[in-house]
Amino acid sequence: MNHPRRLRITLARGLAAAVLGVALTGSAAAYPSAFKAGVFDPPRAAPDFVLQGSDGHELRLSRFRGKVVLLAFGYSSCPEVCPVTLATFAQARRKLGAAAADVQVVYVTVDPERDVPKRLEEFLGAFDSTFIGGTGTEAQLAAVRKAYGVTATKVPSRHGYTYAHSSFTYLLDRTGRIRALMPYGHSPDDFVHDLTILLKE
Amino acid sequence: MRVRPLLSTVVAGSALAVLGWSALTPVRSASREQIFEIPKGTWARRMSGAKVEILPNHIHLTLGVRDILVLRNHDVVPQLFGPTLMMPGQSFRLPFEQPAVYTFSCTAHASGEMIISVDPYPSSPWARVGWRAQELWWHTRLRAARLVYRYRS
Numbered sequence: 001m002n003h004p005r006r007l008r009i010t011l012a013r014g015l016a017a018a019v020l021g022v023a024l025t026g027s028a029a030a031y032p033s034a035f036k037a038g039v040f041d042p043p044r045a046a047p048d049f050v051l052q053g054s055d056g057h058e059l060r061l062s063r064f065r066g067k068v069v070l071l072a073f074g075y076s077s078c079p080e081v082c083p084v085t086l087a088t089f090a091q092a093r094r095k096l097g098a099a100a101a102d103v104q105v106v107y108v109t110v111d112p113e114r115d116v117p118k119r120l121e122e123f124l125g126a127f128d129s130t131f132i133g134g135t136g137t138e139a140q141l142a143a144v145r146k147a148y149g150v151t152a153t154k155v156p157s158r159h160g161y162t163y164a165h166s167s168f169t170y171l172l173d174r175t176g177r178i179r180a181l182m183p184y185g186h187s188p189d190d191f192v193h194d195l196t197i198l199l200k201e
Numbered sequence: 202m203r204v205r206p207l208l209s210t211v212v213a214g215s216a217l218a219v220l221g222w223s224a225l226t227p228v229r230s231a232s233r234e235q236i237f238e239i240p241k242g243t244w245a246r247r248m249s250g251a252k253v254e255i256l257p258n259h260i261h262l263t264l265g266v267r268d269i270l271v272l273r274n275h276d277v278v279p280q281l282f283g284p285t286l287m288m289p290g291q292s293f294r295l296p297f298e299q300p301a302v303y304t305f306s307c308t309a310h311a312s313g314e315m316i317i318s319v320d321p322y323p324s325s326p327w328a329r330v331g332w333r334a335q336e337l338w339w340h341t342r343l344r345a346a347r348l349v350y351r352y353r354s
Contacts, residue, residue: 038295044288149286181285
């Protein structure tokens with residue numbers, strides 16, 4: 001049997017299998033998901049890092065063990081995504097009430113050129129005074145991004161430059177494991193929902 | 202000959218029956234997961250120069266039917282897969298609850314992004330027909346691509 005004929009036969013079989021697959025759909029199975037965010041299985045330890053903190057101290061991620069951490073990446077000049085994300089975090093913390101004391105927001109800049117600690121502190125403080133930013137050298141920040149699979153690309157603009165960057169948020173549990181990833185655009189209620197689960201653990 | 206009119210009637214009747222079934226039967230799925238997997242050896246094949254595409258640029262999901270994206274890394278090295286970094290043996294399960302178009306940065310794609318369209322549940326008859334036609338087309342393309350890939354390798 002020559003190859004084109006064999007290919008035609010296998011393609012026909014594939015089509016038949018696809019038709020059967022679509023036709024023979026059974027009953028809908030319920031998949032209750034505890035989290036609104038995407039969940040990792042098994043969870044891995046969040047890579048530790050040391051950066052300059054916006055609070056003037058060394059920012060070592062592992063110092064927040066015992067708390068639930070929202071870890072996100074962005075920059076203070078971000079025109080759209082970062083302000084929305086940070087406002088969402090702030091609102092979620094307000095909704096959590098007293099339990100918010102065990103939630104720490106860590107925001108790592110992708111723009112070390114402009115985001116010096118003082119500027120990060122002012123920017124983050126406008127949303128919530130407990131938020132901590134991290135900055136460092138380009139190499140330090142690139143290493144952190146690589147460890148977390150975060151992308152950031154400098155894009156020239158009319159007024160200088162912007163960054164196209166990953167917009168999701170990692171949710172770290174009290175033991176410092178990456179448990180979930182919340183895509184951009186989720187509501188404060190979704191964060192409250194998932195944070196509540198992690199806080200109760 | 203009366204065979205041809207009879208055959209035409211049977212074909213038309215069958216087509217109508219299929220259309221009716223497609224329009225009237227509620228859309229259901231045995232699993233709500235849309236699974237993408239990085240097979241073992243992918244990294245080695247990439248290193249040897251082979252072009253390996255696992256995730257399509259554009260993924261279509263449907264609320265209430267197939268609305269959970271599942272990514273699995275069966276390879277022996279960490280891989281940037283869709284929106285995130287996946288460790289060997291790790292899976293990532295992302296549910297969607299709102300119909301929308303989601304864009305994730307993804308270095309695995311030449312465009313640098315992965316788009317996930319989450320469509321509302323097909324509740325009207327025409328929406329059901331459209332959904333089933335789209336599913337058929339999508340599955341056929343996927344299976345054809347896999348077969349062609351196997352045939353070539």
